[in-house]
Amino acid sequence: MATDHPRAQWQDRPESSRSSFVPPALRAPFEGRTWREFGHLLLGLPISVLFFVLAVVTVSLGAGLLITFLGVPVLAAGLMACRGLGALERGRARALLGLDVDRPEPVRPQGKGVMAWVGAVLKSGVSWRHLLYALLHLPWAITSFTVSLTLWVTGWALLAYPLWQWVFPTYVGQPGIQVFGDGRNNNFYLDTSFEIAGASAAGLATVLLSAWLIRGFAQVDRLMISGLLGPSRLATRVVELESDRGVVVDTAAADLRRIERDLHDGAQARLVALAMDLGLAKEKLLEDPEAAAAMVDEAHGEVKLALRELRDLARGIHPAVLTDRGLSAALSAIASRCAVPVTVEVDLAERPAAAIEGIAYFTVSELLQNISKHARASRASVDVWCSDGRLMLQVTDDGRGGADLAAGSGLRGLAERLGAVDGVLAIDSPAGGPTSVTAELPWRG
Known part of the structure; x- marks a missing residue:
């Protein structure tokens, strides 16, 4: 069966997805993700109030005491308290939002003693970013809490209205929810079958809308937490x-x-x-x-x-042929020594940096050695090209497959070598084959 060119496979790789008869827009209110994000928004308000009060009190007290010596350590203690609450926020985001934010760099005093620690806290950008989060998150938490809680509760209440409409005539003394009224005879209640069905339909629309609003609010929280409470770039x-x-x-x-x-x-x-x-x-x-x-x-x-x-x-x-004639001749030379027939295609208008060229050569060399030793293949191919300022390599074979970074120390070491120069190694090797290993390297020509 004919296959596309490896460049097209790399640049337009299809993503697997689970099919479902229910569209995502209708599934959202019933998915656990939405309820976890809703819980995160509800908890966000009391935690943000605590965060805000702590920040304002400590900063105000520290600024007011700056005229004395006590203001500096008070301010540093407040910043450290903000860092502690930041750890709480990262844990809450990990549990409810599925966001794993790395711990920021710790305070590293340059010397010993309390003053060295205070100076390190005050000079740390992480501390001030936690303080900024404490000040900015409260108004956002109030907005997201109010809107999400109001719409979510109202939507579900209206959606389930046919199930509890009987409460009004039984216990309240009115036929249904009162939409408007003047206290005399101009009163409008949702009590007929058509009105009850309309209220339930409006509740369904509100639930669907509020589910996506909750997700939007949660996404803003993710951005704030990762941007202000995580390590700097x-x-x-x-x-x-x-x-x-x-x-x-x-x-x-x-x-x-x-x-x-x-x-x-x-x-x-x-x-x-x-x-x-x-x-x-x-x-x-x-x-x-x-x-x-x-x-x-x-x-x-x-x-x-x-x-x-x-x-x-x-x-x-370092082979002399690589220095003298470039990647095309050098890769053809190692391909001729492979245990299986190898086709080599190099499409480069110019040569990359010598160091990158050497890494590319040894990457292909090691991959071809793996094919000779382990793949049980009958043929292989090597394709080299340039894409968006990156040197791309792809080595494929029709062997038994099953290559895995976690299982093979050789491939893992190769991935680490590429990563050391901002390169990437991607492996597609299902059991039974074929195997395709793609390496991406900076050009640096």
């Missing part, structure tokens, strides 16, 4: 860079150990044996020229093997 990026730096250091150390091991166990051991053989041949040169000649001939073969191992080792560090 700069801090997150610093953590990512520190992690990437660790990966790069570990990878470089592993590569150095591999090179040292290959030299020690391969070419170095062979050269030591060669030196010993040449020494023995030198001793036998006068006594037994024929035996010496045979030993020199054997040593010549060892030299060839040592040179081959050194070339293979140099190719593993």
